[in-house]
Amino acid sequence: MSDASQTTPPCLIVVFGARGDLTRRLVLPALYNLRHSGALPEEFAVIGVDHGAVSEVAWRRMLGDAMRGLMADRDAEFKADGLDEEVWGWLRSRLHYLRGDFNDAATYRSLGALLEKIGAQYRTGGNVLFYLATAARFFAPVIEQLGSAGLVKQGASSGWRRVIVEKPFGHDLQSARELNAIVGRVLDEDQVFRIDHFLGKETVQNILAFRFANGLFEPVWNRDRIDHVQITAAETIGVEGRGGFYDPTGCLRDMVPNHLFQLLAMIAMEPPAAFTPAAMLRRRAEVIEAVRPLSPADVVRGQYAAGAIGRNAVPGYREEDTVPPDSNTETYVAMKLQVDTWRWAGVPFYLRTGKRLRERTTEIAIRFKPAPLAPLRSAEIGGYGPDWLVLHIQPDEGISLQFDVKRPGARVSLAPVRMDFRYRDWFPKEYTVGYERLLQDCMHGEAGLFQDATMVEAAWTIVQPILDAWQTSADETPQYPAGSAGPAAADALLALNGGHTWRTLTAGRRPPPRRPPEATATTETRPVTPAPKRGGAKAGDASASAKPGKSTKRKPAPAAVKTQAAKKVAKKVAKKAAKRATRGTAAKRSSRKG
Incomplete structure (x- = not known):
């Protein structure tokens, strides 16, 4: 590069x-x-x-x-x-x-x-x-x-x-082959640059350095340690007057064989023998060629209906000015992929992308498997949470690692924490749209961040069964409200594959969500004794686990807890100050502190 x-x-x-x-x-x-x-x-x-x-x-x-x-x-x-x-x-x-x-x-x-x-x-x-x-x-x-x-x-x-x-380079596998044939008759392969601006983004390029320049991560970058991978490219915008282009194309053709597959290739590729354009392109192509062809059961589609983005009401896809009122074109796609290589055999890769979603964000999230032996974990309580490594592509570029630690206190309980790296915290601010490096590389004749004919056709080979199935299907594309996280069927896709769930759509690196009640309960090393039944309640009920005389009301939200804690601290400080004043020693203590 x-x-x-x-x-x-x-x-x-x-x-x-x-x-x-x-x-x-x-x-x-x-x-x-x-x-x-x-x-x-x-x-x-x-x-x-x-x-x-x-x-x-x-x-x-x-x-x-x-x-x-x-x-x-x-x-x-x-x-x-x-x-x-x-x-x-x-x-x-x-x-x-x-x-x-x-x-x-x-x-x-x-x-x-x-x-x-x-x-x-x-x-x-x-x-x-x-x-x-x-x-x-x-x-x-x-x-x-x-x-x-x-x-x-x-x-x-x-x-x-x-x-x-x-992109898109072709409309399907057949048209991609025909276009490659035309390109081959007119141009030499080193004259054509099939561009994907996602590969020009700094965080995407940093995947290579993150993986191959640090001995810490590569040893766990495999099926033995990784449970699954989620790749998300969510947009809040609609078709923005581009219905004439978008309607005959759709979300699958527009985003998956290019943007999302290129992110997949960067995550799953083997180390190149040298960091030359040709070597990196070959390694990325190997990943795409190893992806198992999709079946309709592995893919969910959706189309946004009227809703709200933030506080602004927005029309549904069929209500857009440049879209046919009876259009069945998908604006959302989610899928499960398998990469049939030694490194990734059995690890599901979940991809999703769509328009008019809750937040604008592009990220690659890697969930690690739990520890093989968990001394702190209780079968009755289950306080462990997943460990996540998240590569934030946009809008807030960086990398974060989420894991569990012990909460302060005498009792042993766990809390999720996160370490964050943000580009803007460590490097001078640079404004880019992702095309700058790619245009430079093209003018210098370097094709490492572009696609060749083989990779393009391999990508279309993966999605062609889905295009064929949708073309012959009489089913309506399911709708999802604008401003939501997508259709409910996308959640079911993960739930039916190992009980997984999508990460929450957030625009930036917010703190990890608190565990649900059953996960935030204290995890102790001593045996857990079930609480006695009260009022005929079952031992597993919330009321059964409560102590006599204690309220079973839900705890305040995190923000409210912080506010109450701050008030208590302020009262304690005020009381201590009053005591010091009555003893007449406030001045001496102040001078010692100074």
Whole structure:
């Protein structure tokens, strides 16, 4: 992978889909961040290609307004301490617009002439990066037109030519194979970069360092110590006016064969022989190839209905402006996977992703098996909780480890605690959207964080049985309220597989939840004597375990407990101060303390 501080070579980027959501929301902000960090050279420019009849000035203004709007959006991935007008002015002056039809050969003739003109103006040396930020249906025609126009030919004296293809790469297994065949006819494999911006996120890249640079974790990274793994990518937003793209795609195609499978590959891959792009790509591909094909019983789907995100009422999916009112497209998917390797045999991997969920969060949570011998555990009480290692991808990047400790006091009882590492606590604040490193790597010709043709087809092979089953099914997609954690069937999926439960959706690292009453009860090493029956109650009832004369009311919430404890401490301090005052020794004690 390229060094983040390394300046990229001279380059002219051509963005197809220049007025689209992806360009406004991620590609241009990433270029802005790269220039802000000093990674873009003076020999740099952008040509935007789109069918819209707008002027170059209007397009530049639209992008500037979009970036300022993203800064005010709490859920946007682009963050900054205000727009740096000097940086934006530099980038804006290098934005050029070409109106054209992606299927028209005349567009590519005009583009060829513009490449020569702009390339000479900014001295980019013939290096061109074509970015396909379009709807997936345009990938094949754009690549074929680029080949027919001779725009992707490269040589030692003419500079390099590379193409970035966005996800989803194909609509199913058959279309992925067909698209790979077209790419293979027009481009060499080292010219095409199938991008997944999740792999550009700092926490995802840190998985490799976390696993392979620390002797502490790798010995327990296997089926002997890990109970199961949960991978979550939850969004609070809906389709945001993109129903025309989303409805024929759906959540499964949009998120699973790319984003979630790439996170799975980083977690489950074997150590590479060397940290070279080729070696890492091969190790990730091995994981995807080892995943057992899915069956319908392993997958749950859902579609969000009307509800509320926070205090804001939001419409259901079918009520969105750009969505058909009878759409059966899924906006939520949960699944159970098995990776058939020596390391992971028998360990379930649970994946879930969806829109209009309770919180925006992406995390990888690894639950460890309980200790083989638990001297403190009582069969009657069961006070142990699970140990979790959680990799927080967004929005609050970092790593946390949750485990049990003894509560202070004479009695032996357990409490969950957590150790947290946050990037923002240890390193200077850096604003990224995940595309910065990937764009740099592409301009340097490094493909370690991208997908090759084999990996793409292996991913589609896994999900193809589900696509086939849903296509022939007459069942309605179950609905879940917007602002919830998803459909109830997703909970049942885990409950029926070892009695597991999903982790609570939280946006940040909140303290571990307190154990339920049966788990927070005191765990003692001495034998537990059942409480006597009272009033005909059974020994297992809450009333039976209460002492005579004691109330069985539920304890106050944690916040209330803290408040009451603070009041008691304040009263004790006041009483002690009063006693010291009456003894006339307050001044002496104060001086000794000083």
